[in-house]
Amino acid sequence: MRVDHIAIAVKDLDDAVKVYSALFGKEPDHFEEVEEQKVKTAIFYLGDVRIELLEPTSDDSPIAKFLAKRGEGLHHVSYKVDDIKSKLLELKNAGFRLINEEPRIGAEGKLIAFIHPKSVVGVLTELTQDIKE
Numbered sequence: 800m801r802v803d804h805i806a807i808a809v810k811d812l813d814d815a816v817k818v819y820s821a822l823f824g825k826e827p828d829h830f831e832e833v834e835e836q837k838v839k840t841a842i843f844y845l846g847d848v849r850i851e852l853l854e855p856t857s858d859d860s861p862i863a864k865f866l867a868k869r870g871e872g873l874h875h876v877s878y879k880v881d882d883i884k885s886k887l888l889e890l891k892n893a894g895f896r897l898i899n900e901e902p903r904i905g906a907e908g909k910l911i912a913f914i915h916p917k918s919v920v921g922v923l924t925e926l927t928q929d930i931k932e
């Protein structure tokens with residue numbers, strides 16, 4: 800497994816983009832609205848890892864709920880795997896609590912699935928698999 804991206808929940812995407820553009824010395828590489836997750840996102844490519852800033856687009860977005868409960872900050876860490884379905888099964892059999900038993904479509908059209916933070920030492924954890932062309 801390799802780190803694919805680190806996602807940070809923010810209240811105001813424009814404000815957060817200013818902060819991270821100043822930190823990284825460049826503008827975001829990609830902007831996208833992900834309707835299924837009810838978020839808009841700005842993505843910075845940093846070598847092999849991406850940093851995603853997530854702002855909710857609706858009060859019932861999972862990110863809106865996270866912000867209300869925990870405030871701004873680290874939302875999840877995502878790890879790239881070659882075969883997300885078999886990895887999910889392997890983790891389930893190892894006792895991990897899966898939020899998504901089946902992969903869903905996330906930002907940039909990738910397959911994603913979440914593992915509950917309670918089974919990963921307090922960090923919401925995502926698996927990502929690139930769609931093969």
Ligand code: CO
Pocket residue numbers: 804806851875877905925
């Ligand atoms: Co993610």
